[in-house]
Amino acid sequence: MRIYIHTDLEGVMGLGDGSLISDRDSDSCRQACGWLIDEVNAAARGFFAAGATEVMALDSHGGGGNLTEEGLDDRVKLEDNSKQIWWGSLDETWDATCFIGAHALSGTPKAFLEHTQSSRDWYRYFVDGRETGELGQWAACAGEFGVPMIFATGDEAACAEARDFFDPVVTVATKTASGRMKAECLPVEEAAAKVEEGAKRSVELIGRAKPFVIPKPATIRWEFCRCAPADNAEGLEGVTRVGAREVEKVVTSAHYAVVPGLLRSQEPPAEKKGS
Numbered sequence: 591m592r593i594y595i596h597t598d599l600e601g602v603m604g605l606g607d608g609s610l611i612s613d614r615d616s617d618s619c620r621q622a623c624g625w626l627i628d629e630v631n632a633a634a635r636g637f638f639a640a641g642a643t644e645v646m647a648l649d650s651h652g653g654g655g656n657l658t659e660e661g662l663d664d665r666v667k668l669e670d671n672s673k674q675i676w677w678g679s680l681d682e683t684w685d686a687t688c689f690i691g692a693h694a695l696s697g698t699p700k701a702f703l704e705h706t707q708s709s710r711d712w713y714r715y716f717v718d719g720r721e722t723g724e725l726g727q728w729a730a731c732a733g734e735f736g737v738p739m740i741f742a743t744g745d746e747a748a749c750a751e752a753r754d755f756f757d758p759v760v761t762v763a764t765k766t767a768s769g770r771m772k773a774e775c776l777p778v779e780e781a782a783a784k785v786e787e788g789a790k791r792s793v794e795l796i797g798r799a800k801p802f803v804i805p806k807p808a809t810i811r812w813e814f815c816r817c818a819p820a821d822n823a824e825g826l827e828g829v830t831r832v833g834a835r836e837v838e839k840v841v842t843s844a845h846y847a848v849v850p851g852l853l854r855s856q857e858p859p860a861e862k863k864g865s
C-alpha cells in the first residue's frame with residue numbers, strides 16, 4: 591500500500607499568525623517548518639499503523655526547503671523534486687494521496703492565508719465554471735493517474751472545502767481562522783494526535799474513494815489580480831483573453847493545474863547587470 595503526501599505550509603498545525611512565515615529565513619518560519627515535519631510524521635504513523643508499506647512526502651510550498659530529512663520519520667521518503675514538477679513522481683502505482691497543511695481557495699471568508707497558487711498574481715481559478723483551489727488542483731492531478739484523495743488537514747475552511755470537493759474523505763482541522771492572518775490553533779500535541787488518528791482512519795477509504803477526475807476537454811479560466819499577467823498570458827499557445835484580467839484555455843489533461851508556461855509569463859524578466 592503506497593500513499594503519497596502532498597504538503598503546504600499555510601495550513602500547518604501550530605501556525606496561527608500569518609506574518610510568521612512571511613520571511614523564509616526567520617526563526618518563526620523555521621518553527622513552522624518544524625511543525626510541518628511533525629505533522630507529516632503524525633500522518634505517516636497513522637498510515638503505517640493502518641498497513642501502508644510506503645509513504646512519500648512532497649514539499650510543495652514556495653519551491654521547497656520546508657521539509658527536510660532531519661527530523662522526518664525514517665520510514666518516510668522525501669520526494670526529490672529537483673525537476674520542479676508539481677506532482678513529483680506521483681503516478682498510477684500509488685494507492686492514495688492526501689494533503690497536509692492545506693489552505694482554502696482565494697476569497698474564502700474566515701480562512702487562514704487563503705489564496706490560489708499565487709496571492710500576488712492569481713485571484714480566482716475556474717475549471718468548467720467551478721472555482722477551484724489547490725486542494726482541487728492537486729486531487730485532479732492525482733485523478734489523472736487514478737489515485738484518490740483520502741485525507742486532508744488544515745484550518746476549518748480548508749477542511750470544509752475538501753469535504754465539498756471529495757466524498758468520502760477524512761479531514762482534520764488543526765485550527766480555526768478569525769480572519770486571513772489570525773487563527774486559533776489546537777495545541778500541537780493534540781493536533782498531531784488527531785492527524786495520526788485521522789490518517790489511520792482514512793486508509794479505510796482506499797478502494798471506496800473515487801479519484802477526482804475532471805471530464806476533458808475542460809475550460810480553465812484564470813482571473814488575475816491585475817491586467818499585466820493577462821497581457822503576458824494572452825500570447826501563449828491556446829490562451830484566449832476573455833476580460834481585462836481574465837484568460838481561458840481548453841485543456842485535455844488535468845496536469846494543467848499550475849500551467850508552468852502561464853506562471854513563467856507572470857514573472858518579471860531578470861534584471862541585467864548594471865541596469
